[in-house]
Amino acid sequence: MATLGDLERAVMDLLWEHPEAITANTLRDLLSQRTSDAGLDSRPLAVTTVLTVLSRLEKKGLVERERSSRPHRYRSVTSRAEHTAELMLEVLGSAPDREAVLARFIGTVSDGEADTLRKLLGR
Amino acid sequence: MATLGDLERAVMDLLWEHPEAITANTLRDLLSQRTSDAGLDSRPLAVTTVLTVLSRLEKKGLVERERSSRPHRYRSVTSRAEHTAELMLEVLGSAPDREAVLARFIGTVSDGEADTLRKLLGR
DNA sequence: TTGAAGTTCTACGTGATGTAGAAAATTGCT
């Protein structure tokens, strides 16, 4: 599966919030900002760290980079919603008890979401 | 998350297929059988290996053991369907785009499953 | 009481991830 580590996840979250492709340095700044906003302040990550993570995410097919512009710019390949939906499907898998799983699943979503689902399922 | 390794997954699959609690030895046999059925035949796992995995699964809260009976007996705490549904919810998370995720998700299930979902959602 | 069966402890190899320095490549500027 394409399971993500904490830092990878943090990076993806930022990329998902930024429709435009951004540079590793910008990402590093955003990450620093995020951690400082969260109270804890620690030394910001080295840019190489961010670059390593981005390479790995690229290898996993989650990130795309523009090698044309010199400070390479990165962007997520899919939206967070798409990604999450894919993950859910992966978890659901092709088991013979898919319907049983769906039944349990449905039983847990909020009323509002159940409404949304009805609409989505149409008639 | 409660993500499982290959062996852990194999063990859980067997426990899920067996409503009654079973011993580590039985599990080892079932695992051997399964691998040999799958063509490849390799030396069966040591019982300690199975026990280690079971301990880890117990720590993760997926397995429960009866320490009363001497060869301890193990059983899954939840059904596979429950477990999978929980995982799906975990993946879905509490993001602000839950509905967007659900939309994508719904768009991917089969027609038959969509039917099932409609029924489950009632009205 | 003792040996067999079962359980716990300890341990090692591997791969994923966080982390980053060293080295190589690329650019802008003079």
Next chain:
DNA sequence: AGCAATTTTCTACATCACGTAGAACTTCAA
């Protein structure tokens, strides 16, 4: 062109999860 600053790639190490199992300890039946 030549060099210094910027950026990217390589290499590396620590940690943790997991597969795997031997060694040691515990328990029970005979």
